[in-house]
Amino acid sequence: MHGSTAMTEVMGILNVTPDSFSDGGNFNTLDKALFQAERMLSEGATWLDVGGESTRPGASAVSLEEELERVIPVIKSITERFAVSVSVDTSKPQVMTAAVAAGASMINDVNALRSEGALAAAAATQAQVCLMHMQGEPRSMQRNPSYTDVLGEVKDFLQQRVTACEQAGIQRSQILLDPGFGFGKSVQHNYQLLQRLPELQELGLPLLVGLSRKSMLGKVTGAEVSQRLAASVAAATIAAMKGARIVRVHDVRATVEAMQVVCATLQEEY
Numbered sequence: 001m002h003g004s005t006a007m008t009e010v011m012g013i014l015n016v017t018p019d020s021f022s023d024g025g026n027f028n029t030l031d032k033a034l035f036q037a038e039r040m041l042s043e044g045a046t047w048l049d050v051g052g053e054s055t056r057p058g059a060s061a062v063s064l065e066e067e068l069e070r071v072i073p074v075i076k077s078i079t080e081r082f083a084v085s086v087s088v089d090t091s092k093p094q095v096m097t098a099a100v101a102a103g104a105s106m107i108n109d110v111n112a113l114r115s116e117g118a119l120a121a122a123a124a125t126q127a128q129v130c131l132m133h134m135q136g137e138p139r140s141m142q143r144n145p146s147y148t149d150v151l152g153e154v155k156d157f158l159q160q161r162v163t164a165c166e167q168a169g170i171q172r173s174q175i176l177l178d179p180g181f182g183f184g185k186s187v188q189h190n191y192q193l194l195q196r197l198p199e200l201q202e203l204g205l206p207l208l209v210g211l212s213r214k215s216m217l218g219k220v221t222g223a224e225v226s227q228r229l230a231a232s233v234a235a236a237t238i239a240a241m242k243g244a245r246i247v248r249v250h251d252v253r254a255t256v257e258a259m260q261v262v263c264a265t266l267q268e269e270y
């Protein structure tokens with residue numbers, strides 16, 4: 001049995017990119033975001049991940065102003081209204097600073113604080129930081145992912161980023177690590193990382209994983225993005241059994257119930 005008996009936490013995904021709420025109006029965006037936030041909270045999410053820039057390969061870049069406009073009002077409203085922890089999904093240092101000031105308590109950076117000024121921005125807050133592995137850039141990372149030893153290379157990268165954080169004054173107690181499923185990995189690489197997740201725990205820091213609805217699941221089930229609930233819950237269950245501290249998901253209720261079954265199993269109390 002890996003990890004503590006504490007239940008793996010469920011982080012609900014709250015996209016505030018314009019295409020995630022089909023209408024145009026700003027009020028509608030905030031209104032709809034709050035509705036989704038409240039729903040995911042009621043379903044048992046203890047984290048909400050608020051992101052204003054899609055990381056899909058080919059997604060258009062978002063300006064600083066645009067990203068701030070999208071995420072800050074949402075983070076402010078959620079943290080004023082609800083007792084939930086909010087992470088901000090951004091790589092921009094200015095968004096990190098503003099989001100924490102608005103109430104976010106985790107910085108979720110798919111770029112592992114490699115942008116200019118990101119380490120300093122994160123170090124200036126007391127927020128938790130999730131460092132995620134990515135090979136290459138979102139635009140081109142899926143063209144030809146290649147590794148000699150995917151686990152070893154991901155582990156080395158994450159260790160290097162932890163060292164960079166410590167040198168910037170970020171405490172280890174603030175850091176979570178994430179293998180970055182789908183970010184510069186083939187399907188085989190992704191499943192190797194999932195299977196060998198316990199080896200990442202050797203870095204001695206909590207793990208956050210994002211598997212929900214990703215193409216690695218579609219590849220083996222043949223299911224479209226909107227039809228990947230069972231596969232996503234299965235993947236979250238595997239990750240939790242293998243020690244993940246937080247799972248980042250679209251489907252909160254189903255995943256929370258799966259985590260309750262994992263918890264009962266790992267606690268061996270029944």
Ligand SMILES: Cn1c(SCC(=O)Nc2ccccc2)nc2c(=O)[nH]c(N)nc21
Nearest residue numbers: 055089132178180181209210213214215
């Ligand atoms: C912001 N963010 C993303 S966005 C990609 C995504 O969800 N794609 C996707 C979503 C739905 C369907 C298919 C693909 N993935 C992670 C992750 O795995 N870990 C952390 N920490 N943050 C993350």
